[in-house]
Amino acid sequence: MARPEPSSDASDFAVDARGRPAIRRYSSNERSTHWLTALCFIALALSGLALFHPALFWLTALFGGGPWTRILHPFVGVLMFVLFMALVVRFARHNHLDANDRRWLAQPGDVLRNREERLPPVGRYNAGQKLLFWALLVAMGVMLLTGLAIWRAYFSAWFPVSLVRLASLLHAFFAFLMIVAIVVHVYAAIWIKGSIRAMTLGSVSYAWARRHHAAWYGEVVERERRADKHGNAGAPPARGAP
Numbered sequence: 709m710a711r712p713e714p715s716s717d718a719s720d721f722a723v724d725a726r727g728r729p730a731i732r733r734y735s736s737n738e739r740s741t742h743w744l745t746a747l748c749f750i751a752l753a754l755s756g757l758a759l760f761h762p763a764l765f766w767l768t769a770l771f772g773g774g775p776w777t778r779i780l781h782p783f784v785g786v787l788m789f790v791l792f793m794a795l796v797v798r799f800a801r802h803n804h805l806d807a808n809d810r811r812w813l814a815q816p817g818d819v820l821r822n823r824e825e826r827l828p829p830v831g832r833y834n835a836g837q838k839l840l841f842w843a844l845l846v847a848m849g850v851m852l853l854t855g856l857a858i859w860r861a862y863f864s865a866w867f868p869v870s871l872v873r874l875a876s877l878l879h880a881f882f883a884f885l886m887i888v889a890i891v892v893h894v895y896a897a898i899w900i901k902g903s904i905r906a907m908t909l910g911s912v913s914y915a916w917a918r919r920h921h922a923a924w925y926g927e928v929v930e931r932e933r934r935a936d937k938h939g940n941a942g943a944p945p946a947r948g949a950p
C-alpha cells in the first residue's frame with residue numbers, strides 16, 4: 709500500500725504511515741532534489757577516485773570505461789551543483805547561526821554525549837548541521853570553479869598552465885573535504901534515530917521534533933494552535949504521536 713504523503717506543501721501537518729499525526733519537514737520536491745544530489749555525489753566520488761589514482765582505475769568499469777568516465781564526470785558535477793543550489797535556495801534561511809547556536813557549539817561534550825536537555829533549544833537545524841551546510845556551499849563553489857578550469861574539452865585552454873595545475877590540486881583537496889563532510893552528514897543522519905524518515909517520508913514524529921529541535925517544535929505547535937483557532941482543516945485530529 710502506498711505510504712501517505714505529508715498533507716500539503718503549505719502546512720506543517722502530516723500523518724505517518726500508520727495514520728498517526730506527524731510534522732511535515734520536507735516536501736516531495738525537496739526530497740527528490742536531495743536524493744538526486746546524493747546520487748550525483750556518489751557517482752562523482754566514485755568516478756573522481758577512478759580518475760585520481762591508477763590503483764582505483766578499475767572503478768571506471770561502473771561508468772562504461774575510462775573515456776566515458778572522463779566525459780561524464782564533469783557533466784554530473786555541473787548537474788550536482790545546480791541541484792545543490794536548488795537546495796540552498798530552499799534551506800539557506802533556516803541555516804543562519806544565532807546566539808543559541810554559538811552556545812550549542814561551546815558545549816561539544818554535551819552534544820557528543822547526547823545530553824540534549826543541557827543544550828540550548830535547537831531550531832529547525834542544529835549548529836552542526838548549519839556549519840556543514842555552509843561548508844558544503846563553499847566546497848561546492850570551489851569544486852565548480854576549479855572543475856571548469858581543468859575541464860580540458862571546453863575550458864582549460866583559456867587558462868595558463870600554472871593556474872590549471874593549482875586548480876587540479878584544489879579540486880582534489882576540496883573533493884576530499886566534501887567526502888569527509890558527507891560521511892559526517894550520513895553518520896549524523898543515522899545516529900539521530902528518526903532523521904532518515906524526514907528525508908524519505910517527508911515527516912517526523914512530534915516526539916522527535918520535541919527532543920532534537922525543541923525551538924522548531926515550539927514554532928510548529930504554536931502555528932498548529934493558531935490554525936486550530938481559525939478552524940484550519942489541515943490540522944491533524946490529535947497531537948502526541950511517539
Ligand code: HEM
Nearest residue numbers: 745746749795799833837838841890894897903904906907
Ligand atoms: C548520500 C547519503 C545522504 C543521506 C543518507 C542524507 C541524509 C539526510 C537527511 C536524513 C537529512 C534531513 C536532516 C534533518 O532534517 O534534520 C538531510 C538533509 C540535508 N542534506 Fe543530506 N543526505 C545524503 C547526502 C547528501 C548530499 C550528497 C548532500 C549535498 C551535497 C546533502 C545535502 C543536504 C542538505 C543541504 C540538507 C538540509 C540540511 C540543512 O539545510 O542544513 N545530503 N540529508
